[in-house]
Amino acid sequence: MEDAKTRSEPTSPSSGGLPVTGPQLFVDPEEQLTTRAAWLYFVAGLTQAQIGKQLGLNRTRVNRLLAQARDQGLVQINITGKLANCVVLEDQLIRRFGLDEATVVPTPPDQALIPQVIATAAGAALTARLKEGMSVGVGWGRTLRLSLQSVPRRSLTHLSVVSLLGGLTRGSAMNPHETASHLADLFDAQCYYIAAPALTDTETTRDILIAQPMLREVFERGAKVDLAFISVGELTRTCTMARVGLISMTEVSDLQKAGAVGDICAHWIDAEGQLVDHPLNSRVVALSPYKLRDIPCVVIASGGLNKASVLRGALKGDMCNVLITDEQTAIAILAEESR
Numbered sequence: 001m002e003d004a005k006t007r008s009e010p011t012s013p014s015s016g017g018l019p020v021t022g023p024q025l026f027v028d029p030e031e032q033l034t035t036r037a038a039w040l041y042f043v044a045g046l047t048q049a050q051i052g053k054q055l056g057l058n059r060t061r062v063n064r065l066l067a068q069a070r071d072q073g074l075v076q077i078n079i080t081g082k083l084a085n086c087v088v089l090e091d092q093l094i095r096r097f098g099l100d101e102a103t104v105v106p107t108p109p110d111q112a113l114i115p116q117v118i119a120t121a122a123g124a125a126l127t128a129r130l131k132e133g134m135s136v137g138v139g140w141g142r143t144l145r146l147s148l149q150s151v152p153r154r155s156l157t158h159l160s161v162v163s164l165l166g167g168l169t170r171g172s173a174m175n176p177h178e179t180a181s182h183l184a185d186l187f188d189a190q191c192y193y194i195a196a197p198a199l200t201d202t203e204t205t206r207d208i209l210i211a212q213p214m215l216r217e218v219f220e221r222g223a224k225v226d227l228a229f230i231s232v233g234e235l236t237r238t239c240t241m242a243r244v245g246l247i248s249m250t251e252v253s254d255l256q257k258a259g260a261v262g263d264i265c266a267h268w269i270d271a272e273g274q275l276v277d278h279p280l281n282s283r284v285v286a287l288s289p290y291k292l293r294d295i296p297c298v299v300i301a302s303g304g305l306n307k308a309s310v311l312r313g314a315l316k317g318d319m320c321n322v323l324i325t326d327e328q329t330a331i332a333i334l335a336e337e338s339r
Helices: 030-045 050-056 059-071 082-095 110-129 141-152 176-186 202-212 211-224 249-257 289-294 305-316 326-339
Strands: 005-007 024-026 101-105 135-138 158-163 190-192 227-230 232-234 260-265 267-269 299-301 322-326
Touching: 005 141, 030 059, 030 190, 082 101, 082 305, 082 326, 101 110, 101 326, 110 141, 110 227, 110 289, 110 322, 135 176, 141 158, 141 299, 158 176, 158 211, 176 190, 176 326, 190 211, 211 289, 211 326, 232 299, 232 305, 260 305, 267 305, 305 322, 305 326
Parallel strands: 101 322, 135 158, 135 227, 158 190, 227 299, 299 322
Antiparallel strands: 005 024, 232 260, 260 267
């Protein structure tokens, strides 16, 4: 099979109508089909019949592609084959927003599976970056929680994990403390929590809490981590913040009127990456997104079209060095930036 080679002349892979810049790839069509089938089967969890319908192939053909993917080494712990359009989008994101790295994975036909496919790539990216003696700041969200399923257990000496925001007042798998605790357990690491709710009742209460020496120490650790592993949330009536009871439907509407497009570290930002003028931002017990600019490596793992605006905001606000997202979301981010 011919290896992918860089060409200097323009090609026209599907890019959602976006201008194609950066390195173009000459790829074997058979490898592209095999890689996409492998993603849909091993990561997105589709059946062979569903893959056949999605790709316009019969089941026998799908079965042969999957066997071929295994035989050629495309399927290991992660899928190593790259899709040409994803590579082009990665380059565009890096060039447009000054990123150190971008990973774009194929968008599964079932939108509900987007967090899982991004989480698989995010887990691999985190594993590759963790080293002994590092300090890691952790956010919250479904994608981060799922990503830990792809992180192998091992012991790293003097690794520390710091939760970057307060917790929920009731039990939930989405609790930021649970995500940080799980990551620390995987590496036998020391874990530091912000022993306070993610959102207080008033600004005064927030100020009293963060002035306490114990919390102040954790915030100082969070601002000095070597790597931050975070996600973002959209602003809709069904967003995570609303589902777990942190904000009301009235507050959703008020935030939208204030220009918010989503949250990062529980702070609400606009499309340009600036904190919006809203009382909720003065009641958050979490590391300020502006502090992310001073952290050497900030990995944001998130996707779905409803998060394109907040992801663009985080990128515009220089709050991210490494982005992990899906194909359709990458196209939407670049389309918004081109307007």
